[in-house]
Structure formats: structure tokens, C-alpha cells
Amino acid sequence: MESTSALSFLLPIMMVTFSAVFLVLSRFNVPSGRAWGLGFGFSALGFIASVVPLPVEIGALSGDAFFVAGFFFYAEALLVQFSIPLYRRERAIFVLVYLLIDLYVVLVERSLHAELFLNDVATSCLLGFALLKVMDRATKLADRALIVMSSLVVLDTLARVMVFVFLVKSSNRLEDFATSSYAWAMQITTSAVGLLFALSVLGSITAATLLSYRDAADRDPLTGLYNRRGFDGALAPKKDSGRYEGTVLICDIDHFKQVNDRFGHAAGDRVIAELAAELGNSLPAHAISARFGGEEFVIFIPGASLAEGGVLAQSIRIRFAARDWRHIAIDRQITVSFGVAAIGESEASPVEAMVRADECLYAAKAAGRNQVVLEGGRFELRSAPEQLIEAAERLRAANA
Incomplete structure (x- = not known):
């Protein structure tokens, strides 16, 4: 019994310690x-309420409320960690209904079995709901x-209460909780x-934090696209397949220095970010895009032919040239130029x-800018710009 008594105090201390660690991490x-x-803080209060000398009803109700609050936040933490909607209103309504029923069970029925069963099922439902929502998002070992x-x-919560309520003969008095087999099992498990x-x-x-730092090292902070290092890293899995197949696009913003000189570097940054967004919206989902520095962007489109790369580049060029920049105080047209080349069959890398x-x-710059040049010659428009953009959209959708 002395070891059990020690555990009853060790458990809330452990929970408080982890609560402090996670609250510090949130900063x-x-x-x-x-x-x-x-979650861990409220759970600690729940265990404290079960061991401190309180009136029976107050101890039961406060302990139940603390435990359900703890599991409410455990569920929220899982949803936040895996970027799932929080369903906070629905979960709050569930908790409110539970507390009202628990109030009746403790004050009117005064049944220990019913109180424990109700609390453990409610807390399990809260965490179980979140688990069902996030289960298919756990792709990394630490998340699994x-x-x-x-x-x-x-499982531990449900199994313990099922055994205590339905299999073990024990007192049903609220006053006997501290000496019950349930309290002993709860402290141990x-x-x-x-x-x-x-x-x-x-x-x-920790794994998510390390991944975010690594991702930050591989990303351009202005555009969110890969930098040179990230681009090389993203290409590495393609190398494992034996060879690269696809098309490379390189583009930059025409007369970008004039944009910076005339409208300021903040406006120039907005233009760069907008071009990055245009690339993201226009290219197939499996395309690998990077900002190599300044206003230069490099894109690798796996599996795309030279002609398909030209169509996509031309559609981006047309849309970007048609933008109105007056919302950021730029009163002139801004254009981009593209160079496009396909990876040869004998080439082992891009x-x-x-x-x-x-x-x-x-060559596109030398020919006057605001155009697309493919290896082997300039990209000529053989259809109206609207039709070409529609063709590019079909290409993007087919490769999504």
C-alpha cells in the first residue's frame, strides 16, 4: 500500500512536469x-483531486471535470499537430452534456460504478474522435x-473501467473510491x-521541429519554393529510379533591376512572390520549382515533353504579362522570359x-524579352492566347 500511495503522488508530479515542458515549448x-x-496539466489536477482530502461529491465532480478537460486538450493537441479542423464547438457541447449527466450521477445516484464508467467512456470518446481524424495523416515513424x-x-482507460464495473465485485459507494481496485489499477497502468x-x-x-528546420533550410523564405539546396534534394529521389525524364524551364523577370530602382525593393519582393505563386498555380503538382537567386526560377517537370513544357511556359508568360500591378503602386507592365530544354535520353542528370x-x-532576352525560347528555336504561338492557356490547364490537370 505504501508503494501505491507513493504512486498516487508521483503521477501528478510527472504530469505537471510534462505540462510545464509542453507549455514552455509552446513559447x-x-x-x-x-x-x-x-492536457497534461488538467490531468494532473484530476489525479490531485483523487488523493487530497475533499468532500466526496466535490472530489468526484472536480476530478471528473479535470480529467475530461485534460482529454479535451489531448484531442485538440492531436488535431493541431496534424493540421485537422478542431471541431471545438462540437467537442465543447459533448463535454457540457457529459458534465450535466455526471452532476446527476454523483449528486443523485451517488454511484461510483456509474461515475467511473461515464467519465472513462467520455474521455475515451474525446481522444478516440481525434484519433480517427488524424490516423491517416501519420506517415512518419514518430507520428505513428x-x-x-x-x-x-x-484502450487502457476503457479496459480498466470495464473490468472494474462488470467483472470485479466491489463497493458502489463514492466514499470507497480511494481503496478500490480501480484506484490501484489506475495508478499502476x-x-x-x-x-x-x-x-x-x-x-x-521533436521530429516535426527538426523537419521544419530542415525544410526551412531547403526553402526560399520569400516565395516558399525550394532554394538550390532544396532543389538538389528534391531531385535526389528521381536519381534512384535510374534516370531523369522530363523538361527543364528557366525563367526570370524582365528588367527587374528597373522595378527595384523605380518602385523599391518591397515592391520587387512582391513581384517575385507573385511570380512564385503563378508558378505554383500553373504547373503540375509533381513539378519541382526553385528560386535560384534574385529573380531567376528553375522548374523541372518530370515526364513532360519539350512541347508540353513550352505550352506551360507560354501560358504562364501570357498570364503574368496581363497582370495589373497598381495595387502595389506599380504602373507598368511586368513580363517574364523563359528558356525550355528537354533532358536527353543519354543524359544521367538534368x-x-x-x-x-x-x-x-x-536567347529570349536577346530577342526582345517577354517570350519563350525552346532548344532548337523560338516558341511560336500557333493558336490564340486563350486557347493556349486552356491547353496548359488541361496539361496541368492531366498531370495533377
């Missing part, structure tokens, strides 16, 4: 940190471990499962195609 831009911290441990928390649960949360957050595309870009 360092960990989106789910606050919800995890509140978190899903497994969250599921184990639900929750100590083990709760520790593993908290560690899995830390592991998942590097040679990038060199040829760059030469085509220089």
Missing part, C-alpha cells in the same frame, strides 16, 4: 505545445508511435502508459538540360 512556436501542456500510444491510452504517452508526444514534436535552358533564356 518556441510549437503549435500543439499549449494544448499538450493544458504517437498514434499507437494515444490508442493505448484509450496510468503511470506506465502516461509516461510512454508523454514521451511519444515529445518524440513527435544539369546539361539546365545549361541548354539557360542558353535559351539568354
Whole structure:
């Protein structure tokens, strides 16, 4: 009994410690940190309420409220961590209905079995709902471990109350909770499962944080596209397949220095960001786009032919040239030029195609800018711009 008594105090201390850790992490831009911290904090209060000398009804009601609040925030943390809608109103209504029923069970029925069953089913439903929403989002090992441990928390909670209520003969008096087999089992299993649960949360957050730092190192902060390092990294999986197939596009903004000199660098940054957004909206989903510096962009479109690359480049050029920039105080047309080259059958990497595309870009600049040049010759418009844009949209949709 002494070891059990020690566990009853060790458990809330452990929960408070993890709560403090996650709340601190929330100050360092960990989106789910606050919800995890509140979840473990309220759970700690629930365990404290079960061991401090309070009137029976107050101890039961406050403990139940703290536990359901803890699981409310565990569920919210999972939803936040996997970027799922929070369903906060629906979950809050569920908690309110539960608290009203619990009030009746404790004050009127005074049934320990009913109170524990109701609380454990309610908390399991809250966390189980979030698990169902996020389960298919767990693609990384640390995230899968978190899903497994969250599921184990639900199973442990339900199994414990089912055994106590339906299989074990015990007192149904609220006053006998502290000496019940349920209280003993809760301290033992929750100590083990709760520790593993908290560690899995830390592991998942750590993995996500490291990934975000690595992604930040591979991304251009202005546009969100890859930088040179990120572009090379994104191409690496293609190398594993044996060879590269596709087309390379290189583009930059015509007379961009004049834009910066006349309208300011802030306006120039907006133009660069808008071109990046245009690329994202116009290219197939599997295209790999990067800002190589300044106003220069490089795009690799796996599987695209030279003609398809030309159609896509021409549609982007037409749309960008038609933009009205007066909303950022630019009172002139801004255009882009493209060079396009296909990767040859004998080429083991896109590097040679990038060199040829760059030469085509220089040819487009020399020929007057605001045009697309393919290796082998200038891209000629054989149809109306509207028809060409529609063709590009069909290409993009077919390769989405």
C-alpha cells in the first residue's frame, strides 16, 4: 500500500512536469505545445483531486471535470499537430452534456460504478474522435508511435473501467473510491502508459521541429519554393529510379533591376512572390520549382515533353504579362522570359538540360524579352492566347 500511495503522488508530479515542458515549448512556436501542456496539466489536477482530502461529491465532480478537460486538450493537441479542423464547438457541447449527466450521477445516484464508467467512456470518446481524424495523416515513424500510444491510452482507460464495473465485485459507494481496485489499477497502468504517452508526444514534436528546420533550410523564405539546396534534394529521389525524364524551364523577370530602382525593393519582393505563386498555380503538382537567386526560377517537370513544357511556359508568360500591378503602386507592365530544354535520353542528370535552358533564356532576352525560347528555336504561338492557356490547364490537370 505504501508503494501505491507513493504512486498516487508521483503521477501528478510527472504530469505537471510534462505540462510545464509542453507549455514552455509552446513559447518556441510549437503549435500543439499549449494544448499538450493544458492536457497534461488538467490531468494532473484530476489525479490531485483523487488523493487530497475533499468532500466526496466535490472530489468526484472536480476530478471528473479535470480529467475530461485534460482529454479535451489531448484531442485538440492531436488535431493541431496534424493540421485537422478542431471541431471545438462540437467537442465543447459533448463535454457540457457529459458534465450535466455526471452532476446527476454523483449528486443523485451517488454511484461510483456509474461515475467511473461515464467519465472513462467520455474521455475515451474525446481522444478516440481525434484519433480517427488524424490516423491517416501519420506517415512518419514518430507520428505513428504517437498514434499507437494515444490508442493505448484509450484502450487502457476503457479496459480498466470495464473490468472494474462488470467483472470485479466491489463497493458502489463514492466514499470507497480511494481503496478500490480501480484506484490501484489506475495508478499502476496510468503511470506506465502516461509516461510512454508523454514521451511519444515529445518524440513527435521533436521530429516535426527538426523537419521544419530542415525544410526551412531547403526553402526560399520569400516565395516558399525550394532554394538550390532544396532543389538538389528534391531531385535526389528521381536519381534512384535510374534516370531523369522530363523538361527543364528557366525563367526570370524582365528588367527587374528597373522595378527595384523605380518602385523599391518591397515592391520587387512582391513581384517575385507573385511570380512564385503563378508558378505554383500553373504547373503540375509533381513539378519541382526553385528560386535560384534574385529573380531567376528553375522548374523541372518530370515526364513532360519539350512541347508540353513550352505550352506551360507560354501560358504562364501570357498570364503574368496581363497582370495589373497598381495595387502595389506599380504602373507598368511586368513580363517574364523563359528558356525550355528537354533532358536527353543519354543524359544521367538534368544539369546539361539546365545549361541548354539557360542558353535559351539568354536567347529570349536577346530577342526582345517577354517570350519563350525552346532548344532548337523560338516558341511560336500557333493558336490564340486563350486557347493556349486552356491547353496548359488541361496539361496541368492531366498531370495533377
